[in-house]
Amino acid sequence: MKTEIRASRAAMESLSQQLESFSEVLAASRTPHVRSWSPTTVRRALQWARYMRHVYRRFGRHAGIRLALERRLRDQWRREDGAAPATYSGLTSFRALGRCDLLLAQRLLGNRALGGAAFRCLLGQLCPGPGAQDAEDETLQDRLALLARRRAAVHLLRASGLGESPAAHEDPLTQTQAELLLQRLREVGQAAAEGPRRLLCGLWERLPQNSFPRVIAAALLLPSAPPGPPQKELELDSPKTPGEGRHELVQWLLGKSDTMTAFCHSLPAGLLASVVGRHPELFPAYLALLTDWGRQLNYDLQKGIWVGAEAGDGPWEELLSRFQSLCQAPLPLKDEVLRALETCKAQDGGFEAPGLSIWTDLLLALGSGV
């Protein structure tokens, strides 16, 4: 029994080391370092990748081994001095093993530094021609072709205006980005507690301000349980416990007031109301934002409407529509909104006539509509 345990531990250690070394090779394949790679190096690297994929298929359902390897990869990731996933080039998860030959192949194909002879060898391995078969697995050639086909498919659909939706949480592109975000948040969270926050801050700085909030909103609105039967290829396209990723997201939003402000400003009223309805923790912050906003509006006697002091402040209609959407949200929210408005109205002096207190006017407008 003891020798068996020792033997299996040794085997495990050897496998883990191989994983780490391969991860380094994968990282190197993106760099100019490949200039020094000979055709033999390329061939060996691909063989190694094939072996790693075999490991993935062999042990994918074996929870213990999977976890141990996963932990080892995370340690390696952590050691890279808390690098963001964007800059980390090695393997980031066990799941990545399933595609590592594809990843390696694509990196080498796109790397201009790879020498002519090495490139030809690569091509020979990737596109051997007709008749290349593998008994137990799809060939790399077929999988590359499948990916190319899928990319062409997506392009064809989008070029004809299909597979899109104006509603962020229904748009497939936004949904996919949201799923990826949650997946990464979960992985990063397991590697380091600070991970998710750092990742989100980094993304907020890098990404365009009009699209990232939509992705966040979509992520917050994704259904809890992945629909349908379990995926066949050990892949989990949507995280098993999406709740985890979402929790980090909410905490991060609440942690930075300027992010929250920008988030609320860039999204339409209805979408925000759905988000807040689903995650009530966000409600107080949102409400506070709206009340601040309201306080900044002044009544213009000539025009007969509420306007902002600066150009940047949202107009009356915008504010009203946001309160209206909130009132259309599930019941507890609506009651709290009305209560808050009543409180503000009372604080202002409790006027009933329009034009004196914005809260009165809001309540009047809501009362007639709701």
Added chain:
Amino acid sequence: MAQDSVGLSSGYQFWMRKLSVWGQASTLETQQDICHHLPQFQEFLRQIYETLKEMDSRTIIERFPTIGQLLAKTCWNPFILAYDESQKILTWCLGCLITKEPQSSGESKLNSWTRGLLSHILAAFRFDIKEVDLFTQSLGYAPADYYPGLLKNMVLSLVSELRESHLNGFNTQRRMAPERVRSLSRVCIPLITLPDFGPLVEALLTYHGHEPQETLWPEFFDAVNEAFLLKKILLPKSAVVCLWLRHLPSLEKATLHLFEKLIFSERTSLTRTEFLMRQSLLPEAACHPAIFRIVDEMFRYALLETDGAPEVLAALQVFTCCFVEALGKEDNQLKFALRTYFPYAPPSLVMALVQHPEDIPQGLRHQPLRRISEMLREAAEDQAPGSSGGPFESWFLFARFGGWADMAAEQSLMSAAEPPEALLWLLAFSYSPRDGSQPRAQTMVGGGTQCGWHPGWAFPELEGSYQRGPRNGFGFH
């Protein structure tokens, strides 16, 4: 070999012109034309590859100076890249262009350029969506990580859009514009065999718009039918029935395809015939009267054209047998009356024929046979103008149900005494329905003593052990 290269040259010119016209497939006409030519173009690519792989890079450039242009234009055509194996064959062709040892700057440039194209197809696809690329790169993901999920989400979104439009048809806001559905069916044509598109193909086939005319692109039906017949996709029976009901040429092609497999290939056994018949889904689909009529018509035509060939007759009988079985399994609510399928025959006759002969116990077989014979005779001799009886229709009706002819023969052989007249009439009729009553009487007399009749005549597997009956033609032309 010279012949091949001449053929290839002219084909080359043809496709070069086509590709130039197609560009990046942005207009409706070009898309239509491309979809029409996808299989042939793939075949051409295969031929080119077979030629290129024998040559080295320099010879290729000498022989086909514009090959680079041809391949580049192909790389920029998303319809071609999306279709079947075209993208794979394209990479093989490009691989042939790479020079081992570039001796001039021209050759180096060609190498570099070819590498760029290969990278475009297999690695950094230049049609990728920039915004998504940036996002996923920031997360540290590669296209291989997100494309399967993205395509799945897009397909799901389209499927639910179609379903909603279908269900909420009266609410015009939720309705999908016909042009949009049409456009979708067009874009799907190269992608029918991509597994991710299965649900979408099904949804399109079962989608009924709110326009009186067909919304879907006809080539879409053709392509689905082709893929289904070649077993490149699996479709549920309901989707196939929708396909055949909406697009008559598909049904005809499916029937002809079956004929080819059963009739014009080498001898197949009875079990294999049954297997192929069931697999084709035609008997089950024929529970829908419109489909039955078409298939029936095609069998009728085939019989006439081939002069009543036994193979055709055998196929018809297997079809009818499987059809009756399928009818029995059909949901009671959707059952049509038998006369819907056999409008020209007396209902009582049809009812009698549809019974399974084997179900009748041994001693009691004479009675039903006699009844059938009488009814059939009456129908066959009904020569009144405008009647839908007559010898051929009656014969055709009877011929479908092979089991009865077999049983008549069996019974007449088994009885020690002279078999009853009704039985003999039946046998004579099934052989030569056109004979007037005089020659038929003679045949009947002869048939009683003639031993050249074997129960298994309908099935070619037993051909060796029987003599064919008089094949004096049916004389209906």
